[in-house]
Amino acid sequence: MPLLATAIGLAPAVTAHATESTAIGRTGTIGPDQSVTVDARDGTTLHGSLRLPENPDRPGPAALLIPGSGPTDRDGNQPGLEANTLLSVADTLSGSGVATLRYDKFGSGETGADPDLDPASLEFDLFVEHAADALGFLADQPGVDPDRLMVVGHSEGGLIALVLANGQEETAPSVSSLALLAPASLPYLTTIQLQLREQIPEWPGRGLIPESRVEPLLDALDDTVEAIRETGEIPPWMPAEFYYLGIFHPSSLRFLVTADHHDPRELAGEVPAEVPVLLACAGSDIQVPCSMVDEVRSALDDRPAGTLRYTRLPQVNHVLKEVGSNGSDGSEYGDPLPFSRRLRAELSVFSLRHLWLG
Incomplete structure (x- = not known):
């Protein structure tokens, strides 16, 4: 299935597990995960993991x-798929003395979803609002300098990060730096369209449709x-196949249409x-290839002005x-493969240059 076409699938709650890693950064030790909750403006309680400097008297950057x-x-995981993408990013930033907040998005992990919610009413902007509320929560934490806030978005999260960086969520604190990791790079429906053009010829071999x-x-x-x-x-x-295979379905249509209003290029x-x-594309990415990220x-x-650090990650898949x-064919996403060492280095250098020295 296209990655983006499954964006609002609401799964049963699963428990997110995170390692309690500590690291010595420029502020001293970044502490282990603390379980926290963020009260979003729509009434949703977002569950997440917060890592703060152990010496809160020396405010530092956060992401x-x-x-x-x-x-x-x-952590960047789904039921039955343990990729640990965001957990690896958090570990990397901890090593650079950067506090982090990561959270279970609506419909995942401990946050889950309202069982009475009609999925057909769900809009993309709800996820933007949740991210803005989480950023505000992070800015208010002890040991966090609200003038040094980075937003890191992976895949669809990159689109949300771009909305925040442009100040379109007026209630959110200002973003001081941005990291886009294999980000959604074309309008939502266009991305699905391109993915389907490649995947439909493969469906007969998977027993989904006749040739x-x-x-x-x-x-x-x-x-x-x-x-x-x-x-x-x-x-x-x-065609009925698009309906029965869940590509274009009334339960997800509102989300797709509202997401498509945001053009990542604009x-x-x-x-x-x-x-x-910091913009990173993965050379073996079958979901958002480097040609899209370009x-x-x-x-x-x-x-007219601005700093861009672009890096291509060779032989790295969509989950980094x-x-x-x-x-990559996607089947290896949950395999215990190493997180991109090049991306670890890029994140460390970028945070040093723009969160500490900038």
């Missing part, structure tokens, strides 16, 4: 880590996306010049693990 699509928890349905589905794909984008509704003539071009950006890179480069020459 909010925003998870990707689907029922992704604070005779490949060409009709490909022929109908562009018109289906255009109709949804223009009307906000599923066209009555849409947002990237509007990032304030005073906000330095769209965001171009927009950031086209700004090193896959070597084996490449």
Whole structure:
């Protein structure tokens, strides 16, 4: 299934496990995970893990880590899939003396979802609001300098991070630096469209459709996306396979349409010049390939001013693990592969330069 098409799947609550790692940073020791809750403005209680300097009298920088699509928890995991993407990012930043907050997004982990909620009413902007509320919570913590707040977004989280960096959530504190890791880089429906164009020819081999349905589905794909984008509704003539396979379904349509309103390229071009950006793409990423991320890179480069650090992570998959020459097909996401060592180094240098020395 397309990564972004499953963005609002609401899974049963699962427990997020995190290691209690400590590290010596420029503020001294960054403490272990503390379980915290954030009361979001819509009444949702977000559950998360907070790491603070053990010496709160010396305020230092902090980072909010925003998870990707689907029922992704604070560590970057989903039920049955232990990728530990954000846990690895938190460990890396702890080593640089940066406090962190990561949280179970709505529909995941301990946060879960309201069982009475109609999924068809869920909008993308709810996830932006939750991230803004979490950033405000982080800024208020002892030992955190509210003028040195970084936002780190992975995949769909990168789109949310761009919205925050542009100040479109007026209640959120100002973002001082930004890290976009394999970020969603095209409008939401466009991304799904491109992913489906590659995946539909593979569906017969997976037993999802007969071979005779490949060409009709490909022929109908562009018109289906255009109709949804223009009307906000599923066209009555849409092929039934898109419905039954959960690609375009009434339960997720509102989310898809509202997410599609945010174009990552436009947002990237509007990032304030005073906000330095670390942009990373993964060379073996089958979900958001570097060719997509280059769209965001171009927009950031086209700004009249501003600092951009771009890095390509060779032989690294979408969940930022090193896959070597084996490449990626997504089945290895939960395998115990090493987190990208190059990305660890890039995050450490970026945080030193822009959160400590900048």
